[in-house]
Amino acid sequence: MTRQMTGAKMVVQALRDQGVDVVFGYPGGAVLPIYDEIFQQNDIRHILVRHEQGAVHAAEGYARSTGKPGVALVTSGPGATNAVTGLTDALLDSIPIIVLTGQVPTFMIGSDAFQEADTVGITRACTKHNWLVKDTDRLSGTIHEAFHVAKSGRPGPVLVDIPKDVQFATGAYTGPLKGPRSHYAPQLKGNIDTITELVAAMETAKRPVFYTGGGVINSGPAASQLLRELVEATGFPITSTLMGLGAYPASGEKWLGMLGMHGLYQANMAMHDCDLMINIGARFDDRITGRIDAFSPDSRKAHIDIDPSSINKVIRVDMPIVGDVAHVLEDMLNVWKSRGRKTHREGLASWWQKIDGWRAINCLSYKQEGKVIKPQYAVERLEALTKDRDRYICTEVGQHQMWAAQYIGFESPNRWMTSGGLGTMGYGHPASIGVQMAHPDALVINVAGEASWLMNMQEMGTAVQYRLPVKQFILNNERLGMVRQWQELLHGERYSQSWSEALPDFVKLAEAFGAKGILCSDADDLDDAIMEMINHDGPVIFDCLVEKHENCFPMIPSGKAHNEMLLGGSETQGAIDQKGSVLV
Numbered sequence: 001m002t003r004q005m006t007g008a009k010m011v012v013q014a015l016r017d018q019g020v021d022v023v024f025g026y027p028g029g030a031v032l033p034i035y036d037e038i039f040q041q042n043d044i045r046h047i048l049v050r051h052e053q054g055a056v057h058a059a060e061g062y063a064r065s066t067g068k069p070g071v072a073l074v075t076s077g078p079g080a081t082n083a084v085t086g087l088t089d090a091l092l093d094s095i096p097i098i099v100l101t102g103q104v105p106t107f108m109i110g111s112d113a114f115q116e117a118d119t120v121g122i123t124r125a126c127t128k129h130n131w132l133v134k135d136t137d138r139l140s141g142t143i144h145e146a147f148h149v150a151k152s153g154r155p156g157p158v159l160v161d162i163p164k165d166v167q168f169a170t171g172a173y174t175g176p177l178k179g180p181r182s183h184y185a186p187q188l189k190g191n192i193d194t195i196t197e198l199v200a201a202m203e204t205a206k207r208p209v210f211y212t213g214g215g216v217i218n219s220g221p222a223a224s225q226l227l228r229e230l231v232e233a234t235g236f237p238i239t240s241t242l243m244g245l246g247a248y249p250a251s252g253e254k255w256l257g258m259l260g261m262h263g264l265y266q267a268n269m270a271m272h273d274c275d276l277m278i279n280i281g282a283r284f285d286d287r288i289t290g291r292i293d294a295f296s297p298d299s300r301k302a303h304i305d306i307d308p309s310s311i312n313k314v315i316r317v318d319m320p321i322v323g324d325v326a327h328v329l330e331d332m333l334n335v336w337k338s339r340g341r342k343t344h345r346e347g348l349a350s351w352w353q354k355i356d357g358w359r360a361i362n363c364l365s366y367k368q369e370g371k372v373i374k375p376q377y378a379v380e381r382l383e384a385l386t387k388d389r390d391r392y393i394c395t396e397v398g399q400h401q402m403w404a405a406q407y408i409g410f411e412s413p414n415r416w417m418t419s420g421g422l423g424t425m426g427y428g429h430p431a432s433i434g435v436q437m438a439h440p441d442a443l444v445i446n447v448a449g450e451a452s453w454l455m456n457m458q459e460m461g462t463a464v465q466y467r468l469p470v471k472q473f474i475l476n477n478e479r480l481g482m483v484r485q486w487q488e489l490l491h492g493e494r495y496s497q498s499w500s501e502a503l504p505d506f507v508k509l510a511e512a513f514g515a516k517g518i519l520c521s522d523a524d525d526l527d528d529a530i531m532e533m534i535n536h537d538g539p540v541i542f543d544c545l546v547e548k549h550e551n552c553f554p555m556i557p558s559g560k561a562h563n564e565m566l567l568g569g570s571e572t573q574g575a576i577d578q579k580g581s582v583l584v
Contacts, residue, residue, distance in 0.1 A: 001176050002173060003166050003172070003173045004170055004171070004172060004173070005170065005171070005173050006037075006071060006136075006167065006168060006170055006171075006480040007033070007136045007139050007162065007166045007167040007169055007170075007171060007175075008033035008034045008036065008037045008141050008167040008168070009037050010136070010140045010143070010171065010173050010465065011034050011037065011100065011139070011143065012034070012037045012038060012044065013173060014039060014139075014140050014143040014144060014173075015044055015071060015143070016041075016043050016044060016456045017144075017149050017175050017176055018069075018143075018144070018347070018581065019068070020044055020069075020071050021043075021044060021045060022044065022045045022046075022047060022437050022438075023038070023044055023045070023046050023047070023069070023071045023072070023073050024046075024047045024049055024054075024055040024056075024058040024059050024062075024070070024072050024073070024433075024434065024437075025046060025047070025048070025049065025055050025072055025073030025074060026049055026050075026051070026052050026055055026073075026074055026075065026079060027048075027075065028074070028075025028076065028079050028102060028115070028163075028515075029075060029076075029079075029102070029114075029115065030075045030076035030077075030079075030101075030102025030103055030104060030115060030163075030164050031073060031074070031075045031076075031079075031100075031101075031102035031162075031164075031167075032164075033164065033167035033168055034073065034100070034102070034162075034167055039419060045221070046073075047433070047437060047462065047466060048292050048432075048462065048464050048465070049430065049459060050078075050458035050459055050461050051077075051082060051456065051458055051463055052072075052074045052079050052082035052083045052086075053082050053083065053085050053086055053426065053430070053456065053457070053481050054206045054429075054430035054433075054456050054458070054462065055072040055073070055074060055086070055087050055430070056083045056085070056086025056087060056089075056090070056097065056099060056157075056460045057089070057424075057426070057427050057429075057430035057434070057456070058070070058072070058430045058431065058433045058434035058437070058459075058462075059071055059072040059086070059097045059098075059099075059398055059418070059434060060086060060090050060093075060095045060097055060419050060427075060431055060434065061088065061096065061394060061430065061431030061432060061433065061434030061435040061438075062434035062435065062438045063095050063096050063097055063434075064092075064414065064431070064435075064439060065392055065415070065417060065434070065435045065438050065439060066414070066438045067220060067221075067414060068096075068294075069096040069097060069147060069150050070095075070096070070097040070098070070100055071097070071098050071100070072086070072097065072098075072099045072100070073097075073099075073100045074099065074100075074101055074102070075101070075102045075115065076102045076103050076104055076115045076116060076117065076119065076329045077114075077115030077117045078115065078117075079101065079102065079115075079121060079211065080101040080117055080119040080122070080123070080161070080422045080529055081117055081580070083099055083101070083123075083159075084122065084123060084126055084554050085365060085422075085424060086099075086157075086584045087099060087123055087126045087127055087424055088126040088420055089157065089382060089421075089422040089424045089427060090156060090157035091126050091127065091128065091156050091157055091421075092420070092421025092422045093214065093243060093419065093420050093421050093422070094154050094155050094156055094214055094215070094218055094243075095156070095157065096150040096155035096156065096157070097150065097157045097158075097159070098143075098146050098147060098152050098157075098158055098159075098160070098493045099127075099157060099158060099159045099160075099453065100159075100160050100162060101119050101160070101162065102144075102161075102162060102163075102164060102167075103116075103119060103132070103161045103162060103163040103164065104116045104133050104163060104164060104421075105163050105200060105355065105584050106163045106166065107163055107165070107242065109163065112409040116181060117130075119159070119161045119432045120132045120159075120161055121312045123159050126157070127156070127158055128149055128150065128154075128156035128157060128158050129149050129158050129163075129209060130144075130158060130159040130160070130161065131145075131158075131159070131160050131161065131235075132161045132163075133160060133161065133162050133163070133166055134166065134169070135166070135215055136161065136166050136169040136170065136171030137171040137172050138171075138173050139162065139166060139171065139175055139293065139304070140172075140173045140175075142160055142527045143160055144174075144175075144176045144177070145269070146158045146159075146160050147176075147179070147371055148184065149184055149221040152184060152185075152186055153184070153186030153306050153307065154186070154218070154306050154307040154310075155218050156213055157531075163299060167467070173365075177435075179205055180491050183490065184282060186306055186324075187306070187308075187322050187323055188306075188323055188324040188327050189323050189324075189327050189328075189331070190304065190321040190322065190323030190327065190328040190331060191321060191322070191323075192331060192335075194319050194320065194321050195321060195331050195332055195335055195549060196335050197319055197327065198278070198302045198319045198321070198332065199332060199335045199336045199339060200303070200339075201276055201300055201430065202234065202236075202276065202278075202336065202343065203320070203336075203339070203342040203343060203344070204344055204460070205275055205276035205300075205343075205344060205347070206275055206344050206346075206347025206348070206350070206351060206456060207270075207273060207274045207275040207276070207299075207347065207351045207354075208234075208236045208237075208275070208276040208348075208351075209236065209237050209238070209239060209256075209277055209278070209433060210227075210230075210236055210237070210238040210239070210272040210277070210278050210280060211239055211240075211241075211259070211277055211278065211279045211282060211288075212227065212232060212238060212239070212240045212241070212244045212247055212279075212281060212282060213240065213241040213243055213244040213246065213279070213280070213281045213282025213283065213498075214243030214244050214279045214282070214420070215242065215244075215280065215281020215282065215283075215304075215305060215306065215325050216244055216247040216280055216281045216325050216413070217243070217244060217246065217281075217413040217414060218281070218325075218328045219281065219306075219324055219325035220326060221413070222245070222326045222330075223281075223324075223325040223326035224246075224247045224248070224325060224412070224413045226330055226333065227248055227280065227325075227329060228248060228252070228331035229249055229327060230332065230333055230336075231248060231252070231254050231431060232254070232338075233333070233336070233341065234336070234343055235254065235343060235348055235352075236254065236278075236343075236348075237254055237256050237270055237351075237352070237355055238252075238254050238255060238256065239255075239256040239257065239258065239263070239267040239270065239271065239410050240258055240259070240260040240290055241258070241259070241260065241280075241282050241285065241420070242258060242260065242287070242289040242405055242418060242420045243418075243420045243421075244281065244282065244412065245258060245405060245410045245416045246410035246411070246412055246413040246415050246416050246475070247413050248411075249409075249411040249412070250410055250411060250413060251407030251409060255527065256270055256355065258405050259271055259288060259408070259562075260285075260288040260290075260556070261287045261288075261290070261555060261556050262402040262405070262406065262408070262552055262553075262554065262555055262556075263288075263554065263556075264364070265358055265361050265363035265554055265565060265567065266355055266358035266359045266361075266363075268554070268556065268562040268563070268565060269355075269358045269562065270355055270358070271295075271296055271562050272294075272295075272296060272297075272561065272563045273298070273354070273371070273563075273564035274296055274298075275298060275299050275300065275511065276299055276300050276301075277301045277302070278302045278304075279295045279301065279303040279305075279317070280301060280304045280305065280311045280329070280564070281304060281305060281306075281325045282305075282311075282505055283305070283307075283310045283313070284303075284313070284314035284315045285314075285420075285421065286314075287420075289314065289315065289498070290559075290560055290561050290564075291559060291560060291561045292314065292315065294561035295315060295561070295562070296562075300318045300319070300322065301315065301316075301317040301318050301319070302317060302318065302319035302320075303317040303319070303320050304321045304323065304325060304328050304329075305320065305321075305322065306322065306324050306325070307322075308322045310394045322413050323350075334496045339353065339547060345571070346444060350577075356451045360557070361567075362483050363553070363554045363565075363567055364376070364406055364407065366568075368523060370523070371521075371522045371523055371524065372523070372546075372547050373520070373521070373522070373523045373526060373544060373545065373546045373547065374523075374546065374547050374550060375399065375400065375403055375475045375477065375506050375546040375547065375550050376403055376406075376550070377523065377526070378473075378475055378526065378544050378546055379400075379403045379404055379406075379407040379408065379447065379475075380407050380455045381526050381530060382408070382445070382447070382473060383407055383408045383409065385530050385531060385534065386443060386445065386530075387408075387532065389410065389443045390441070391415065391442065391443045391444075391445065392415050392416075392417065392432075392439060392442055392443070392444045392445070393408055393410075393415065393417070393432065393445055393446075393447060394427075394428040394429075394431045394432040394435060394444070394445070394446040394447070395414055395417075395419075395427075395428045395446065395448070396419075396425055396426065396427060396428040396429070396445045396446070396447070396448040396449055396452030396453055396455075396540075397418075397419050397423045397424060397425045397427065397449075397452055398425070398449045398451070398452055398480070398482040399449065399475075399477075399481035399482050399485065399550075399551075399552045400447050400448060400449045400452075400475045400481070401418055401419075401447070401449075402416075402482075402552045403447075403475075403552060404447040405418070408447075417431045417432075417435060423572045425451065425452040425455050426452060426453075426455030426456040427452075427456075428446040428448055428452065428453070429446055429453055429456045429457070429459050429460075429470075429472060430456055430459045431446070431463075432444050432445070432446040432470040432471075433459060433462055433463055433466075433468055433469075433470060435470075436463075436469065436470050437466075440468075443471070443534065444468075444469075444471065445470075445471045445473050446470060446471065446472050446473065447473050447475070448472055448473065448474045448475070449474065449475055449476075449477070449480075449481055450474050450475075450476040450477070450478065450500075450503060450506070450543075451480050451481075451500065453472060453474055454503075454504075457509070460472075460509075460513040460515060460539065460541070461508070463513075463515065463539040464513050464515055464538075464539055467538065468539060469536070469537055469538050469539055469540075470540075471533050471534070471539070471540045471542065472507060472539075472540065472541045472542060473533070473542045473544065474541065474542060474543055474544060475544055476503075476506070476543055476544060476545050476546065477544050477547065477548045477549075477550070478499060478503060478548055479498055479499045479548055479549075480497075480498040480499065480502065481552075483498040484498040484499070484549070485551045485552060488549075488551070489551070489557070489566070490557070490558075491556075493523070506519070506541050506543035507519050507541070507543060509541065509544060510539075510540070510541035511519070514540075515539040515540060515541060516536050516538060516539070516540045516541070517540070517541050517543065518532055518533055518540060518542045518543065519543045519545070520542070520543070521545040522544065526544075529542070529544075530542075551568060553566060553567055553568030554566065554568070555568075
């Protein structure tokens with residue numbers, strides 16, 4: 001069935017038919033026809049952000065916390081270019097979002113018209129796919145196709161650029177197709193022969209490890225459940241990337257913690273010494289692999305990924321399996337059970353004994369002494385006081401992000417929103433707004449650094465306007481903490497431009513926005529202050545003054561292998577000698 005309607009009405013109808021309930025956006029001349037249609041309906045709620053980058057990050061937060069695509073609507077020219085950072089962030093972290101951009105009328109494209117930009121050209125490298133729609137009859141089908149591409153295979157951002165005259169013109173609207181709608185049909189089932197080969201390797205491995213990533217979460221709840229079943233059935237240790245936290249519960253006895261540059265000692269050492277490394281839904285990011293020629297040097301490697309371009313892109317593997325994580329894990333379990341549920345019991349027992357020795361080092365130890373708040377202590381207390389609640393955690397980017405990943409435990413997927421691949425400062429605040437929109441009754445906390453938070457501070461106005469009780473938990477060290485740490489360790493303590501001499505009073509800033517501000521500088525007052533933040537029924541800026549020069553450990557310095565970690569803390573203070581070996 002087709003219906004005649006304007007292009008602007010098609011946009012709203014297509015979003016409605018795709019089940020969209022919220023759009024994050026900012027109006028401008030090239031999208032006013034669409035905004036006029038939004039005004040005349042009540043099915044889709046529009047959230048007016050304060051900056052287009054904020055709209056895209058909010059859509060990311062919505063998508064990451066729900067598993068459904070997030071939608072952003074921005075105008076042409078600077079509206080579209082302001083969305084580029086969020087699009088690139090979503091591309092690297094495989095977040096399904098649809099960004100709709102206005103464009104100058106078709107007859108003016110190429111004439112350097114007011115607020116014209118080559119949006120399709122600019123965003124070609126930072127979207128999974130994009131479209132410029134010049135024919136109103138093709139608009140609805142293109143939007144439905146955009147949703148299909150964003151959600152299918154390895155999820156990611158897509159963009160539809162819509163000229164203003166296409167929005168005004170009348171055309172035929174078509175609804176979403178029930179069957180296949182395009183040539184884009186990613187492979188879901190893995191090769192059963194390779195899966196059987198992997199299961200055979202699992203049966204004889206003495207030092208296996210599961211290395212999991214965001215692909216497990218993107219595959220849906222079934223994938224996380226199947227992963228848990230596989231881990232418990234085999235007794236293999238499991239670690240995760242930053243993006244995969246929550247796919248396996250942090251309280252699980254087989255959990256080694258996060259691995260990588262600021263991963264836990266036992267996780268990194270297990271990855272280095274394993275004889276079978278099973279990558280499930282991760283892309284061998286450089287923050288994880290460290291020195292490629294020394295990455296799991298004595299292991300056979302398997303890689304399960306729905307994106308064939310990720311296979312052998314960074315690390316060559318022995319058993320490549322292209323397919324959706326849930327489908328592949330289901331087949332792995334079935335094959336393993338049918339072959340007798342075998343593992344190398346003696347080897348596995350010895351392997352766990354070695355891992356327990358690494359765990360005993362307690363690489364996250366630190367000392368909280370006196371009144372000055374250690375940032376690790378602040379995050380630990382935040383975890384202790386919120387872990388039993390319906391909680392979602394976002395972060396900005398920097399030291400605070402790594403401390404949150406280290407000290408906060410996630411028991412289920414879709415509860416952790418952070419910028420991994422792009423490392424986007426300013427991500428967490430608008431992302432928390434998107435999460436709160438999706439989960440209005442949940443406790444949503446953005447763990448931030450003062451420098452990152454200031455990059456999108458204007459979105460506090462959005463939180464106040466829509467009465468979103470997001471909590472901004474700022475670890476304020478008055479420094480660009482991670483930059484300062486690298487300058488201390490790698491650049492001769494030459495602190496070039498890694499601090500600010502003009503920070504705002506965050507309590508007064510909160511009050512200026514109409515929110516609540518809380519200041520805490522004394523460790524003895526921290527618990528009460530956190531509870532005050534939690535119990536307030538509106539948005540809060542929590543200014544937690546912390547030790548200014550605390551470093552984030554463990555740390556694998558750039559160019560080093562997993563077993564060449566720089567350790568810290570009262571019990572594990574380490575250093576790297578001239579040969580690059582670890583001293584514990």
